[in-house]
Amino acid sequence: MTEFTTWDILRNLLLATRWTLLLSLVSFIGGSVVGLCLLWLRISPRAALRRLAKGYIELFQGTPLLMQLFIAFFGLGLFGIDVPAWLAAGVALVLWSAAFLAEIWRGCVEAIAKGQWEASASLGMGRLQQMRYVILPQALKIAIPPTVGFSVQVIKGTALTSIIGFVELSKAGTIVTNATFQPFTVYGLVALIYFALCWPLSKSSQILERKLNVAHRNH
Amino acid sequence: MSYQFDFLWLGEYWPQIAKGIAITGQLTLVGGVVGVSLGIACAWARALGPGFLKPVVGAYVELIRNTPFLIQLFFIFFGLPSLGVQLGELSAANLAMIINLGAYSCEIIRAGIQATPRGQFEAGASLAMTPFETFRHVVLVPSLQRIWPALSSQVVIVMLGSAVVSQIAVEDLTFAANFIQSRTFRAFEAYIVSTLIYLALAILLRQAMLALGGLVFPRRAAR
Amino acid sequence: MSLIEITEVRKSFGDNEVLKGINLDVEPGEVIAIIGKSGSGKSTLLRCINGLETISSGSIQVAGAQLLDDELHLKALRLKVGMIFQQFNLFPHLTAGGNVMLSQMVVKKTPKPEAEAMARRMLERVGLAHKFDAFPDELSGGQQQRVAIARALAMQPIALLCDEITSALDPELVSEVLAVVRELAKEGMTLLMVTHEMKFARDVCSRVVFMHQGRVHEIGPPEEVFANPQTPELRQFLGLQAAA
Numbered sequence: 001m002t003e004f005t006t007w008d009i010l011r012n013l014l015l016a017t018r019w020t021l022l023l024s025l026v027s028f029i030g031g032s033v034v035g036l037c038l039l040w041l042r043i044s045p046r047a048a049l050r051r052l053a054k055g056y057i058e059l060f061q062g063t064p065l066l067m068q069l070f071i072a073f074f075g076l077g078l079f080g081i082d083v084p085a086w087l088a089a090g091v092a093l094v095l096w097s098a099a100f101l102a103e104i105w106r107g108c109v110e111a112i113a114k115g116q117w118e119a120s121a122s123l124g125m126g127r128l129q130q131m132r133y134v135i136l137p138q139a140l141k142i143a144i145p146p147t148v149g150f151s152v153q154v155i156k157g158t159a160l161t162s163i164i165g166f167v168e169l170s171k172a173g174t175i176v177t178n179a180t181f182q183p184f185t186v187y188g189l190v191a192l193i194y195f196a197l198c199w200p201l202s203k204s205s206q207i208l209e210r211k212l213n214v215a216h217r218n219h
Numbered sequence: 220m221s222y223q224f225d226f227l228w229l230g231e232y233w234p235q236i237a238k239g240i241a242i243t244g245q246l247t248l249v250g251g252v253v254g255v256s257l258g259i260a261c262a263w264a265r266a267l268g269p270g271f272l273k274p275v276v277g278a279y280v281e282l283i284r285n286t287p288f289l290i291q292l293f294f295i296f297f298g299l300p301s302l303g304v305q306l307g308e309l310s311a312a313n314l315a316m317i318i319n320l321g322a323y324s325c326e327i328i329r330a331g332i333q334a335t336p337r338g339q340f341e342a343g344a345s346l347a348m349t350p351f352e353t354f355r356h357v358v359l360v361p362s363l364q365r366i367w368p369a370l371s372s373q374v375v376i377v378m379l380g381s382a383v384v385s386q387i388a389v390e391d392l393t394f395a396a397n398f399i400q401s402r403t404f405r406a407f408e409a410y411i412v413s414t415l416i417y418l419a420l421a422i423l424l425r426q427a428m429l430a431l432g433g434l435v436f437p438r439r440a441a442r
Numbered sequence: 443m444s445l446i447e448i449t450e451v452r453k454s455f456g457d458n459e460v461l462k463g464i465n466l467d468v469e470p471g472e473v474i475a476i477i478g479k480s481g482s483g484k485s486t487l488l489r490c491i492n493g494l495e496t497i498s499s500g501s502i503q504v505a506g507a508q509l510l511d512d513e514l515h516l517k518a519l520r521l522k523v524g525m526i527f528q529q530f531n532l533f534p535h536l537t538a539g540g541n542v543m544l545s546q547m548v549v550k551k552t553p554k555p556e557a558e559a560m561a562r563r564m565l566e567r568v569g570l571a572h573k574f575d576a577f578p579d580e581l582s583g584g585q586q587q588r589v590a591i592a593r594a595l596a597m598q599p600i601a602l603l604c605d606e607i608t609s610a611l612d613p614e615l616v617s618e619v620l621a622v623v624r625e626l627a628k629e630g631m632t633l634l635m636v637t638h639e640m641k642f643a644r645d646v647c648s649r650v651v652f653m654h655q656g657r658v659h660e661i662g663p664p665e666e667v668f669a670n671p672q673t674p675e676l677r678q679f680l681g682l683q684a685a686a
Contacts, residue, residue, distance in 0.1 A: 062375075062421040064382035066393060067414040074406040078222045152285065159287035163386060170289055183297035191286045191294060198285035341494050342531035342590075346545035346597060347520035349513055356548050360535045436535070 004180045010189055016172030017193055023168060024155045026090055031097025031154070038102035043109055045127075053102065060099035066160050068092045073164045089161035097154055104150060108143040109135060145209035152198045152205070159194070169193060228403040229412070232395075239395030240416060242309075246391065247378040247424065250316030254377070255370065257317060258324025259359070265325060266332045267354055276325070283322035289383045291315050296387045312384040312391075320377045327369050331362035364436040371428035375421050382417070392416060443506070445470045445632055446491065446523075446601060451500035453486055460486045462656035463500070468601070473633040475643035475664070478653035479679060484636045487653070488603045491634070492525045505600055521549070524594030528606040530586040532578040538565060538589045539574040542596045550597070557596075564592035568622050584615030588622055595626075602626070604635035640683050644668055652676050 041053035060068065072095075073088035112135050120134040162171035173190040177183045229236075261280065264272040283291065295318075296311040306314065335358050343353030363370070385394035396413035400406035444467035453461040460483045468474060476484045489495045491502055493509055493516045502509040504522050509515065533541050542561035546552040552560070565571050568588035578586055587607055594602060604623065608616045620642050627633055627646050637643055643650055643664055650667040652660040654675045660667060671677045 059418065062379075062418045063414045064379040064393070064417055066382040067396075067410055067417060070396070070410040071407065071414060074400075074410060078407055156285075156287040159289045160383065162289070163383070170287065170293075173290070173293070177297065182301075183293070184299070184301035187290055187294040187298045191282075191290050194286045194290060195282060199281060202281070202285055336529075336531075338527055338529050338531035339533065341525075342527065342533070343545075344494060344516075345492050345520060345525035345527075346593070347517050347549045348545055349517065352548050356544055357533050361533075364535070 006185065009176055009180060009186055012176050013169060013172055013189055013193060016167060017169050019168040020158050023089060023093065023158045023161065027093035027097050028151055028154050030094035031101055034094055034098035035101030035105065038098050039105045042102055042106050057099045057103050060096050065096055065157055066163060068096055069160055069164050085164050085166040088164055089166045093157060096157065100150055101147065104146045105143055108139040111142055112138050142212060145205045145212060148201055148208060149205035152201050155197050224408060225405055226408055228399060228405055232399045235395040235398055238390060239392035242389065243381060243391045246312055246316055246381050246384065249313050250320055250377055251374050254317045254320025255324050257321030258328050261321060261325035262328035262332055263354055266329045267350060280322045280325050283319055288319050288380050291319060292383060292387060308387050308389045311387060312389045316377055316381060320373065323373050324370055327366050327373060328362060331366035332358060334365055335362055367432040371425055374428060375424050378424055379417060379421060444468055445505055447503045449501045451490060451502060452498045453490055453495060454498050460656055464658055466651065466658060468632060468634065470632055471630045472649060473627045473647045474649050474651060475647040476634065476636045476651045476653060477643065482653040483656040484653045485605055488605050488634060488636055492523055492603055493519055521597060522599055523601050523603060524597055524599035525603045526590050526594055526605065526607045528609050530590045532586050532589055534578050537575050537577055538570060541589055542593045546596055560596050564596045567595065568592045582615060583611045584618045587611065587619045591622055601632035601634065604633065606636050608639060
């Protein structure tokens with residue numbers, strides 16, 4: 001049996017971390033795009049669209065991400081596509097992130113005073129123009145801290161894709177454990193790597209929020 | 220799409236599903252009660268406790284909040300035996316959920332404590348209560364009331380997150396779904412059914428938490 | 443020996459010295475009004491006597507108990523001295539009765555039936571026996587403040603500190619609270635009150651303390667202090683009060 005040094009373990013884990021990062025990035029960006037469309041529906045003047053978006057959000061927030069991954073993995077297969085794990089993982093995480101981001105952003109848009117909508121409407125702006133020039137620039141500022149905070153949830157969420165067989169950091173942890181029989185060291189290191197990825201984001205989210213609160217108080 | 224949906228297996232496998240629901244429920248109940256209690260203790264320590272406790276609890280909270288639940292679970296179940304701590308699947312799952320919810324609820328409850336008007340602490344002190352007595356009898360209940368909706372959401376999140384305990388062979392609802400799909404090859408249907416059950420559980424749990432709040436906090440929150 | 447002995451008390455917040463050597467002895471049964479502009483240190487003095495602020499130097503004694511900054515001494519002191527706040531500070535999750543019972547049970551370990559009986563007596567004393575089961579948000583400001591007084595009285599203190607207890611009240615509710623305080627004074631309770639109610643101070647108090655810039659600027663019986671102020675600062679202060 002080969003002896004594994006801690007460095008061997010760490011190197012293998014770090015190599016797999018690239019996939020965690022890539023998947024997180026894709027999910028976050030994809031989730032933002034879909035989430036923005038969802039937000040548009042969620043705050044639409046038409047009740048049917050609002051309800052549709054609300055149902056979507058509640059469905060994805062009210063069910064386990066793991067189930068969503070399973071359904072993406074096996075459900076896409078129903079279309080006769082042989083689904084690779086990375087595709088199912090990406091699709092599920094994008095749809096899941098979209099629900100959460102849309103809900104976070106809705107809160108931010110709703111925090112903008114009604115007077116801003118009315119004022120911009122009275123200037124003859126259309127709904128898209130109101131959003132683009134008046135509401136979003138203001139909502140964006142307050143949206144940044146919780147959005148950065150949610151990116152931590154995305155990174156942690158990618159760990160579940162190991163269960164459908166996508167080889168990222170968590171899966172690598174399991175594989176390396178099976179080879180080395182050192183679960184304490186391996187999962188300890190895996191946790192530390194996640195921590196190293198997530199903690200700076202959590203911290204900056206907190207700092208941004210504090211700054212925002214201070215700025216608001218000085219108004 | 221020429222796929223034929225088939226839910227006939229439900230007739231044969233519903234006992235597995237019922238058992239899964241029971242275990243998911245048990246995990247949530249234990250995790251919820253003990254986890255929130257731990258969260259209250261940690262929130263006290265972080266907001267009002269002695270100086271030496273604050274960084275310790277802070278490290279615990281940050282560590283848990285910045286690592287995936289799955290890894291926490293694996294560390295407890297697979298890693299701890301190297302330290303001589305051998306836990307069964309269910310105990311490991313319970314412990315992981317308690318530790319996880321403890322950290323998240325700590326931060327939520329701490330926010331509630333910090334929103335307490337200073338006069339409440341002073342009124343307690345002027346009535347000769349110790350700081351801890353003031354916390355216990357004056358500050359705690361209104362603080363919990365302030366953050367009850369956020370705490371309820373977090374308990375639901377932990378319940379949904381418990382789906383991964385199937386990975387250490389705890390026979391929860393997800394485990395039942397996996398079992399059924401491996402027997403019937405009706406993966407999609409099995410997961411759709413269990414997903415809908417999770418959705419129902421989430422809605423039910425949320426309502427139960429809000430009802431509990433209405434029972435425990437008959438008055439509206441102060442300021 | 444005086445009931446409350448305040449000797450050379452100094453208190454600073456950072457570089458800002460708020461109390462610059464206060465000396466004041468209070469005899470049992472005295473009713474003392476502390477008046478002065480905001481920022482003169484009068485509220486801080488009261489809060490120091492209850493240990494809500496730690497003094498920078500000097501000493502405070504109440505009935506022989508020394509004010510020291512540890513839990514045991516603070517508790518002993520606070521059992522002798524009750525405090526009423528400007529903002530009432532009732533506990534929102536407890537009924538009026540529960541507010542009055544809580545510290546008896548928690549601090550004095552009084553059994554519940556006795557604590558309840560005491561609570562009913564004290565609420566009776568402030569004229570709110572019928573509000574025993576009402577929550578604070580169901581009470582008017584004046585009623586809340588009277589519950590707060592009952593709550594302090596239930597601990598059977600030998601002195602009460604009142605920190606601008608009518609300042610947060612609507613004008614029409616002030617008199618019901620002052621009537622309760624007047625009654626307490628008549629019964630011989632030792633009272634130290636920071637107040638803006640000059641008429642009340644004149645009618646009820648045995649001595650008036652005028653504080654200015656962290657010092658006791660003038661002190662004396664109300665008839666002297668109000669009729670014959672010795673310093674321009676007090677004259678100006680009283681003039682402002684009369685104009686207001």
